[in-house]
Amino acid sequence: MPTTSIDTVSRRLAWQLPLALMGAAVLTQPLRALAASSANxxxxxxxxxxxxxxxxxxxxxxxxxxxxxxxxxxxxxxxxxxxxxxxxxxxxxxxxxxxxxxxxxxxxxxxxxxxxxxxxxxxxxxxxxxxxxxxxxxxxxxxxxxxxxxxxxxxxxxxxxxxxxxxxx
CATH class of the missing domain: 3.40.30.10 (Glutaredoxin)
Known part of the structure; x- marks a missing residue:
């Protein structure tokens, strides 16, 4: 029966967190551009x-x-x-x-x-x-x-x- 150690979970999260943050940045970029655009x-x-x-x-x-x-x-x-x-x-x-x-x-x-x-x-x-x-x-x-x-x-x-x-x- 496989066991998952805390280290394995931590490594997986450490790898996934930057990807999640990059995804959030990519999704919010058009909103920033739209806000800047509408101000102009x-x-x-x-x-x-x-x-x-x-x-x-x-x-x-x-x-x-x-x-x-x-x-x-x-x-x-x-x-x-x-x-x-x-x-x-x-x-x-x-x-x-x-x-x-x-x-x-x-x-x-x-x-x-x-x-x-x-x-x-x-x-x-x-x-x-x-x-x-x-x-x-x-x-x-x-x-x-x-x-x-x-x-x-x-x-x-x-x-x-x-x-x-x-x-x-």
Missing amino acids: QIAVWKTPSCGCCHEWVAHLRKNGFEVATHDVEDTAPIRQKFGLNAKFGSCHTARLGNYVVEGHVPAQELRRLLREQPKALGLAVPGMPMGSPGMEMGNTRDAYDVLLVLADGSSRVYQSYPSQSSVKS
């Missing part, structure tokens, strides 16, 4: 003929975002649907996770928003400041602020960008 997904509503919206989308893609665009005749109803006051309006509105993004917000501020997860409605760059992503004019940039828009409709400066002038040599 942004939906953008824009008018079909707006060149600066096209350039902002290109800026996002260049910075690793997966962008789904939706051409609409008017972005105001989209802003209203997401609860963003018209005073923050620009030429395009986006949705990044649970946040609303309005206007020419730099990709680095979107990454910061995702990293910090503030309690807010989203980010906005009202108007169309020259030199913001999608509104580039050489090395010239108007000063502008990226605003953190709070749920109560108020806002505060999230990041300021100073003006910059082209220097001719």
Whole structure:
């Protein structure tokens, strides 16, 4: 009658445990990739003929975002649907996770928003400041602020960008 010693069981478990752990890692890898991927997904509503919206989308893609665009005749109803006051309006509105993004917000501020997860409605760059992503004019940039828009409709400066002038040599 064969007997199984504790040493035999221990050796068998020692060999099977790494395989089980590798299997678990392989199974969870797609979940990690999906979570990372969904954090990079942004939906953008824009008018079909707006060149600066096209350039902002290109800026996002260049910075690793997966962008789904939706051409609409008017972005105001989209802003209203997401609860963003018209005073923050620009030429395009986006949705990044649970946040609303309005206007020419730099990709680095979107990454910061995702990293910090503030309690807010989203980010906005009202108007169309020259030199913001999608509104580039050489090395010239108007000063502008990226605003953190709070749920109560108020806002505060999230990041300021100073003006910059082209220097001719």
